[in-house]
Amino acid sequence: MRKYRLIIAGLSVLLAAAFLAGCAGMAAKPTEDNFKAPTVTLNRVEVPYYTGYWYFSSKVKPTKGSAGDYGAAMGLGFIFDIENPNDYPVLMESLKFSIAFEEFVLNTVAADEPMWIPAGKTNQLRVNAIMDARSSLLSLMVTGGFQLKEKGMSPWDALEKWWTGAPEMSFPIHVQQGSAIFKAGGVIKGVEVAATYP
Amino acid sequence: MSIQSRGTKAFAFLFAVALIFGLSSWAGAAQINIGALNDMTGATSDVGKDYALGIAEAFHYINDTGGINGKQIKLYQFDYGYRIPEALTKYKLFKRLKCVAIQGWGTGDTEALAPTVAKDQIPYVSASYSGHLTNPEKTPYNLFISADYSTQSRGLITAWYDNKWPKKQDFGKRKPRIAMCYMFASPFSSASIKAAKDQAEMLGFEIGDDQDVSLFAIDTKSQILALKEFKPDVVLHTNTVMSVAATLRDAYSLGLGADHIIKNWGFDENLPKLAGEAAEGAMGCAPWAFFGEDVPMMDKVVEYAKKYNPGVPLEKRTIHTVQAWANVLGMAEALKRADAAGDLSGPSILKNGFETMRDFTIGLGVAPITFTSEDHRALSIARVYEYTQGEFKLLDTVDLQKRWPEKYANEWIGW
Structure with missing residues (x-):
């Protein structure tokens, strides 16, 4: 009989644990009124991959592989602090933003992997962006052509300045036109993301 | 049945209920x-x-x-x-x-x-x-x-021919003249040129030399000077908006004097911002609002x-x-x-x-x-707008299927 009571007691603990675990998601009730917009702050920008500045046109014969228009690749890491001021966990569904060197938008990146942020806590998220001089050249010419002309700059001048200056962050890098989408229960909020580094 | 057995069964039932109610939120939707x-x-x-x-x-x-x-x-x-x-x-x-x-x-x-x-x-x-x-x-x-690019181009040429050509001084005296500006090497820019020329020929246009305008062009003076030799009444543009704006600006400053008809990707809210007053009177195809x-x-x-x-x-x-x-x-x-x-x-x-x-x-x-x-x-419908006095105004709607049912059904599909 004692053994039986011990088994029942043990199983009861398990039962309670299972029920509580299942009910955890129902404990807090997010509403439009009590939802406080999380904040997304740029902590820093890193250059985790760098090969200097270079460009080969398709007229140059490569040692191996096929010729093409190739520009130096440069990796940028954007580390964000994402703070959840709510009393319940919040899901960040996606974070998307454009990257501008000075006033020229060169890239748009997104982190689409959902992330839970516990109640009252701050998570960090790294978003990696690959910048390459060829794509940036095209982007610069097609969206910044008139602007560069007005400044009396050629796209090549701009690329060289940025690719050689990136290790020292000698020019401002802007995060702009950014949005983070947060969800809690049935509440969905888009939060604007903008920052400049350094 | 023993107490133990009944207890175990009761527990199993309750455990299942707990799981169903408690963990159901974890179940993924289709x-x-x-x-x-x-x-x-x-x-x-x-x-x-x-x-x-x-x-x-x-x-x-x-x-x-x-x-x-x-x-x-x-x-x-x-x-x-x-x-x-x-x-x-x-x-x-x-x-x-x-x-x-x-x-x-x-x-x-x-x-x-x-x-x-x-x-x-x-x-x-x-x-x-x-x-x-x-x-x-x-x-x-x-x-x-x-509307596909060919339908757009055919519709644009037709809308210009119907609405603008009769108001020109030389209407009835000679053939209208058309030229086309696009990036030759771009499959996008050149996709509808064959259809555009077919439509222009069918309507009796004289067709000038094509002008190669890069998608990245911000200076198109040499192309505009070449066009001035031909004196087109209308120019078809099939690039995206920045190079179209550059071409309109140069055409305006060099006094080309032609009207401009533009495929959808070159005709958006940014065109007047980039081309300024050179965008006045530009016509474009917009299948959507x-x-x-x-x-x-x-x-x-x-x-x-x-x-x-x-x-x-x-x-x-x-x-x-x-x-x-x-x-x-x-x-x-x-x-x-x-x-x-x-x-x-x-x-x-x-x-x-x-x-x-x-x-x-x-x-x-x-x-x-x-x-x-x-x-x-x-x-089969090309909706043609005109940008005038700061607004995009619907100028004409050309339904190719209604107007040329035989050709639309049998000759024009796929190119």
Whole structure:
């Protein structure tokens, strides 16, 4: 009989644990009124991959592989602090933003992997962006052509300045036109993301 | 039955109840995977970024309003920077992710992928509206919710011929003269040139030498000087907006004196911003309403732009958002019909979905859509606007099917 009571007691603990675990998601009730917009702050920008500045046109014969228009690749890491001021966990569904060197938008990146942020806590998220001089050249010419002309700059001048200056962050890098989408229960909020580094 | 046995059974029952009620929130809902290939950084990013934002916002709308008969869509959206090798790489990823359909982008990669999507039987809805993609005998899995470039070009030339040519001083005295500006090496820019010349010849135009204008051009004086020799009455532009704006600016400053007719990608809210007063009187084809126009569904387009991309000011949003919505709403309708038929495979999305649409209306100012197993031209109508006094005003609507039924049905499909 004692053994039986011990088994029942043990199983009861398990039962309670299972029920509580299942009910955890129902404990807090997010509403439009009590939802406080999380904040997304740029902590820093890193250059985790760098090969200097270079460009080969398709007229140059490569040692191996096929010729093409190739520009130096440069990796940028954007580390964000994402703070959840709510009393319940919040899901960040996606974070998307454009990257501008000075006033020229060169890239748009997104982190689409959902992330839970516990109640009252701050998570960090790294978003990696690959910048390459060829794509940036095209982007610069097609969206910044008139602007560069007005400044009396050629796209090549701009690329060289940025690719050689990136290790020292000698020019401002802007995060702009950014949005983070947060969800809690049935509440969905888009939060604007903008920052400049350094 | 012993106490122990009864207790164990009772526990098992309660444990099951706890699991069902407690853990049911962990159960995943049915999901449909869709791929999207966009250019947010490359040679067409001046128009591609806004389109990409519209794609994501429209899928949010579909999910928020019940999904595909209750199934949620998981969108895998990637920027490929207009690099065709990367488009092929991303396409392979979409297959591994078991995407049942794809929202694609440019003419180069869409035409390059057309044989592959046909073999794989994956419906591919593109923002390339190349006429080459409209014949199901050749490209059975390519679709889009727009007038194709050839229909646009034919409609533009016809609208100019009907509305502007009779008002010219030389009307009735000589043939009208037309020339075309586009990037020769770009499959996108050159896609409708053959059809445009065919239409111009049919209407009795004299056709001048083509001018090679790069998509990156900001100085087109040499091309304008060459055009001045020919003295065109009208110039057709088939590039994207920045180089079209550059050409209009140079034509204005050098006194070319011609009218301008422009394919959809060169005719958006940014054209007057970039071209200034040189944009006055420019005509363009817009199969959809401009962003914010008072048409059905536009309230949702604006609401979702605000909701999901609050960092992008509304004044920066353009007609390209609207055309993305059109492609998404068309695809969602096809998915719903295929799902209702109990089969969400590629062939079913095509046959039970798209190819069952007859005069289907999605709103957004888009004319009713029809797809058949013999014809993937969704629209035979070119809506031609004129930019004048700071506004885009509808000038004419040219229905090629009504006007030239024989040629439209038998001669003009697929190019």
